[in-house]
Amino acid sequence: METLVHPADAAINRRLTKEDKIRFLREMFRIRRFEQTSLKYYNLGRMGGFLHLYSGEEAIAVGTMSLLGDNDHVITAYRDHGHALVSGMDMKECMAELFGKATGCSKGKGGSMHFFAPDKNYWGGHGIVGGQTPLGLGIAYALKYKGIHGCCLCYLGDGAINQGPFHESLNFAALFKLPVIYIIENNGYSMGTSQKRSSSYPESLAKRAEGYNMAWDVFKGEDLYEIRAKTQMAIDRAHEEAEPTLLEIQTYRYYGHSVADANAKKYRTPEEIEEYKSNHDPLRIWGDHLLEEGVLTQTDIETIDVEAKDEANEAVKFAEESPFPPESDILKDVYWEVDHQTDAANYGNHFFNT
Numbered sequence: 001m002e003t004l005v006h007p008a009d010a011a012i013n014r015r016l017t018k019e020d021k022i023r024f025l026r027e028m029f030r031i032r033r034f035e036q037t038s039l040k041y042y043n044l045g046r047m048g049g050f051l052h053l054y055s056g057e058e059a060i061a062v063g064t065m066s067l068l069g070d071n072d073h074v075i076t077a078y079r080d081h082g083h084a085l086v087s088g089m090d091m092k093e094c095m096a097e098l099f100g101k102a103t104g105c106s107k108g109k110g111g112s113m114h115f116f117a118p119d120k121n122y123w124g125g126h127g128i129v130g131g132q133t134p135l136g137l138g139i140a141y142a143l144k145y146k147g148i149h150g151c152c153l154c155y156l157g158d159g160a161i162n163q164g165p166f167h168e169s170l171n172f173a174a175l176f177k178l179p180v181i182y183i184i185e186n187n188g189y190s191m192g193t194s195q196k197r198s199s200s201y202p203e204s205l206a207k208r209a210e211g212y213n214m215a216w217d218v219f220k221g222e223d224l225y226e227i228r229a230k231t232q233m234a235i236d237r238a239h240e241e242a243e244p245t246l247l248e249i250q251t252y253r254y255y256g257h258s259v260a261d262a263n264a265k266k267y268r269t270p271e272e273i274e275e276y277k278s279n280h281d282p283l284r285i286w287g288d289h290l291l292e293e294g295v296l297t298q299t300d301i302e303t304i305d306v307e308a309k310d311e312a313n314e315a316v317k318f319a320e321e322s323p324f325p326p327e328s329d330i331l332k333d334v335y336w337e338v339d340h341q342t343d344a345a346n347y348g349n350h351f352f353n354t
Contacts, residue, residue: 059223116291154181157186177244
């Protein structure tokens, strides 16, 4: 594995072109403006269900997923908008899903927590805490079983690390040497309880991997150079040795756990939130890198921001003009057997309210 002197000097970062660096900034702005626009229309009563915003954490999805190849896969929890956009999903289909419209990526039936794009190796957001961790393990198992040179990035929050299925997954991954990389997006508060009050750990959550004889690392999630350099090591381990890694990336969410988090401004001080926004914001840090390197100007950054806002507003227009799913579709997309009329559809009762 490569020994780092400075993250920007890592081989994987030295290969970046000017266009790559600008694309990363554009992706982070797209996530930020998508989330802010979503919150605006949620508060206007235009969408229902839950809404878990990724604002403040953008560099993690952009940095880690920028390293993936054609045979690499992604699965995450319910804070899934950022990963979806980075995977290549269109902002319109994502916004339409939030509005519950038929043109949404899950036909308006999944909402915020269930963005999916199997054609892009994006296996979605999952609402059950830690429920995606054995599924990510299964993807890695399939890759190894089929002899496919790839890996699975499985994201989870710090609140999921105490779930039983997660520990079972770590044990299985280490025992069978599977190419899965578990990424803890540690924003410090789970659903509203600080990490120190909710979890027992030595120096970091990732160190628990030692109990499973698994490689691990912990680093900050605000600088793309560091995220890419550290994550590439885990990807190399997965690709070349088919072995798992547990990464803990320390980050911060600007809003509550979800829009239903009524105490979001009570368990964190305004000063703490402002400190992160002022000194650790991933968009600002990456933008400063590009200014210092002469990749773009402040005017260029402002233009990228405006374009992201315009795209988000266009997505809202598309969502508002799209139809709701028809009532006739209420029992569709529930069981594969029923939708495709397989032999299994002829046996037993699949629905009990008809």
